[in-house]
Amino acid sequence: MVSGGVTSVTILLIVFFLFREGIGLFGSPAVEQGYVVAVNQENTVRDLSPVQLKDVFDSKIANWSQLGGADEPIVVFRLNDIEQYVSYEELGDELQFIPQCLSKIIAEHPGMIAFFPDTYLSPDFAGKLIDRRNITPGEFFLGDEWFPTATPAPLFGIVPLVTGTLWVSLAAILFALPLGMAVAIYMAELSNDKVRKILKPVIELLAGIPSVVYGFFGLVVIVPLIQRVFGLPVGETALAGSVILAIMALPTIITVAEDSIRNVPRSVREASLALGATQWQTIRRVVLPYSVSGIMAAVVLGIGRAIGETMAVLMVTGNSAIIPHGLLEPVRTIPATIAAELGEAPNGGVHYEALFLLGCILFVITLLISITAEMMAAGKPKQQI
Amino acid sequence: MENQTIISAQGVNFWYGDYHALRDISLDMEAHTVTAFIGPSGCGKSTFLRLLNRMNDLVDGARLEGRILIEGEDIYARGVMVDELRKRVGMVFQKPNPFPKTIFENIAYGLRVNGVRDKAFIESRVEESLKGAALWGEVKDKLKKPAFELSGGQQQRLCIARALAVQPSILLMDEPASALDPISTSKIEELIYELKTEYTIVIVTHNMQQAARVSDRTAFFYLGELIEYDETKKIFLNPEKAQTQNYITGRFG
Ligand SMILES: Nc1ncnc2c1ncn2[C@@H]1O[C@H](COP(=O)(O)OP(=O)(O)O)[C@@H](O)[C@H]1O
Ligand SMILES: [Mg+2]
Numbered sequence A: 001m002v003s004g005g006v007t008s009v010t011i012l013l014i015v016f017f018l019f020r021e022g023i024g025l026f027g028s029p030a031v032e033q034g035y036v037v038a039v040n041q042e043n044t045v046r047d048l049s050p051v052q053l054k055d056v057f058d059s060k061i062a063n064w065s066q067l068g069g070a071d072e073p074i075v076v077f078r079l080n081d082i083e084q085y086v087s088y089e090e091l092g093d094e095l096q097f098i099p100q101c102l103s104k105i106i107a108e109h110p111g112m113i114a115f116f117p118d119t120y121l122s123p124d125f126a127g128k129l130i131d132r133r134n135i136t137p138g139e140f141f142l143g144d145e146w147f148p149t150a151t152p153a154p155l156f157g158i159v160p161l162v163t164g165t166l167w168v169s170l171a172a173i174l175f176a177l178p179l180g181m182a183v184a185i186y187m188a189e190l191s192n193d194k195v196r197k198i199l200k201p202v203i204e205l206l207a208g209i210p211s212v213v214y215g216f217f218g219l220v221v222i223v224p225l226i227q228r229v230f231g232l233p234v235g236e237t238a239l240a241g242s243v244i245l246a247i248m249a250l251p252t253i254i255t256v257a258e259d260s261i262r263n264v265p266r267s268v269r270e271a272s273l274a275l276g277a278t279q280w281q282t283i284r285r286v287v288l289p290y291s292v293s294g295i296m297a298a299v300v301l302g303i304g305r306a307i308g309e310t311m312a313v314l315m316v317t318g319n320s321a322i323i324p325h326g327l328l329e330p331v332r333t334i335p336a337t338i339a340a341e342l343g344e345a346p347n348g349g350v351h352y353e354a355l356f357l358l359g360c361i362l363f364v365i366t367l368l369i370s371i372t373a374e375m376m377a378a379g380k381p382k383q384q385i
Numbered sequence B: 001m002e003n004q005t006i007i008s009a010q011g012v013n014f015w016y017g018d019y020h021a022l023r024d025i026s027l028d029m030e031a032h033t034v035t036a037f038i039g040p041s042g043c044g045k046s047t048f049l050r051l052l053n054r055m056n057d058l059v060d061g062a063r064l065e066g067r068i069l070i071e072g073e074d075i076y077a078r079g080v081m082v083d084e085l086r087k088r089v090g091m092v093f094q095k096p097n098p099f100p101k102t103i104f105e106n107i108a109y110g111l112r113v114n115g116v117r118d119k120a121f122i123e124s125r126v127e128e129s130l131k132g133a134a135l136w137g138e139v140k141d142k143l144k145k146p147a148f149e150l151s152g153g154q155q156q157r158l159c160i161a162r163a164l165a166v167q168p169s170i171l172l173m174d175e176p177a178s179a180l181d182p183i184s185t186s187k188i189e190e191l192i193y194e195l196k197t198e199y200t201i202v203i204v205t206h207n208m209q210q211a212a213r214v215s216d217r218t219a220f221f222y223l224g225e226l227i228e229y230d231e232t233k234k235i236f237l238n239p240e241k242a243q244t245q246n247y248i249t250g251r252f253g
Helices: A002-027 A050-057 A079-084 A098-108 A137-142 A159-190 A193-208 A211-230 A238-262 A266-274 A279-290 A292-308 A311-316 A334-341 A350-379 B045-051 B082-088 B103-112 B119-132 B152-165 B182-195 B208-214 B232-237 B242-248
Strands: A035-039 A075-078 A112-117 B005-016 B019-030 B034-038 B062-070 B089-092 B170-174 B200-204 B217-222 B225-231
Touching (some): A002 A350, A050 A075, A050 A112, A079 A112, A098 A112, A159 A193, A159 A238, A159 A279, A159 A292, A159 A334, A159 A350, A211 A238, A211 A311, A238 A292, A238 A311, A266 A279, A266 B152, A292 A350, A334 A350, B005 B200, B019 B045, B019 B062, B019 B200, B019 B217, B034 B045, B045 B170, B045 B200, B082 B089, B103 B152, B119 B152, B152 B182, B208 B232, B217 B232, B217 B242, B225 B232
Parallel strands (some): B034 B200, B089 B170
Antiparallel strands (some): A035 A112, B005 B019, B005 B062, B217 B225
């Protein structure tokens, strides 16, 4: 009880700090820090979400009417486009007239949207600034695009990462659980000492291999195999990730499940056999139900390993942050995202905060899974098993 | 009823690895009798009992010589279905060992593993078995309760009922009352007396009075050997061997 309490407090503290670091995200401006987005004075559109901004600057939205404005083609303006509108003389010897030029260009083009540093904002600016807004929780939790380097507004939608994580992990556990249970049952119930003496060290060895090595193995063996078998353009897919994770989760599942099967009292086993049950009936109807809580623990630990695993997944899943529609598409998981991007994210910046919040999400997911498994184990009426 | 041999051991020797646990045991048991095995602990009573339903098959490195016939059939012959044998030869263990299931499911278990699906049949057999084990009155309102909620004595009678449900012809009991209080013990003894009309019972006990009360014949084991086997009355009143005399009068063991 005491150690459980200490563990809980520690975990809560960790989550608290993660969360404190991450929650700042929702107080940060949606548009890149130090920049502004401006439109012509006549333009009625004032409010643009990060996704809309990205679509506008990617020319996916070409007319203001699509954004609720007048029927006017959109003209995108970035600072380095300035030479197309004004001459070098107008900009001045030391480029000191940039603010005035910007103001003039925007005033002349009714359909223009401009993105430039706020230091070039002249006091008598002739255009209108798009409303400053903060990143909203809705955009974070429900956004379906993760694109932290997008300009003018980075996109922090976690849906593709969460679905990627869930796809990979659930598929991994789906592969690993039946195989792991089969091996555990075999080792605990059927194998003789000789076989066990060979199997046990092999399984322990599997558990001890660093995940980078699994990653290389996946890259060299699994990825090309998947590419060939399914005839895909690239083999780096969710499937490759889940196969690797399944292999990595196997030792945990086998060891924990085997222990719990072994812990079933001999007397209960004998009771079943003495009633004329076959060995298989005894395993299925008495031994497995009796060890159900241990098996649940194996599942939780296995999923935990799978969901939190970083390196191997990073190496074989293709890392594309789009919502996957199947196992044969590249995905990107939460841990892989954090590992890959934390180094590039400026300390304390928006991106940095977003990654911390991702960490919180990962924690919440694992917590939910553990609680569900616990409830399934406890809720299963002991007498009916 | 005719005196009909149902169990016949012929020159049985048994080893746990190198340990010679049973030495040249031969004895016949008759149908619808209660046979008690007595002897100091470690003398091989349980070992011999567990040979009768091939429970020792589970022990690594065990070896048997000699023959054991049940209803005329050599149970160690090649091709014998062990699970079929165990349905004919039920067993009750020293410690109550109900399954972590409901009372009902404990009894139904033996039927279910036999492929019985008919609900009504299972229900009637459960009731019958619980009545047979003198437990029905106490549990009929809580069949859906976990078996672990019963007292130790009730659990043991549940285990007896569970064994009865598959309708064996022989019931092996390994010190079934040793973990129970006197009242539960006397209930089990009464039960044994009643069950004898339908079943052949072999009971291991280290309680001399119990052997004397419940059994028709008694076998005295000592250091893996069968010292004396006779009518219970004869064993207790007028044994042939001095060793038997010493044991039942409590001079050793
Ligand atoms: N599974 C086993 N492996 C090895 N030796 C055993 C095993 N079971 C019992 N024995 C030994 O066989 C002897 C007889 O045991 P047992 O039949 O249990 O005696 P009893 O039931 O008369 O007390 C004892 O010496 C015991 O230590
Ligand atoms: Mg014994």
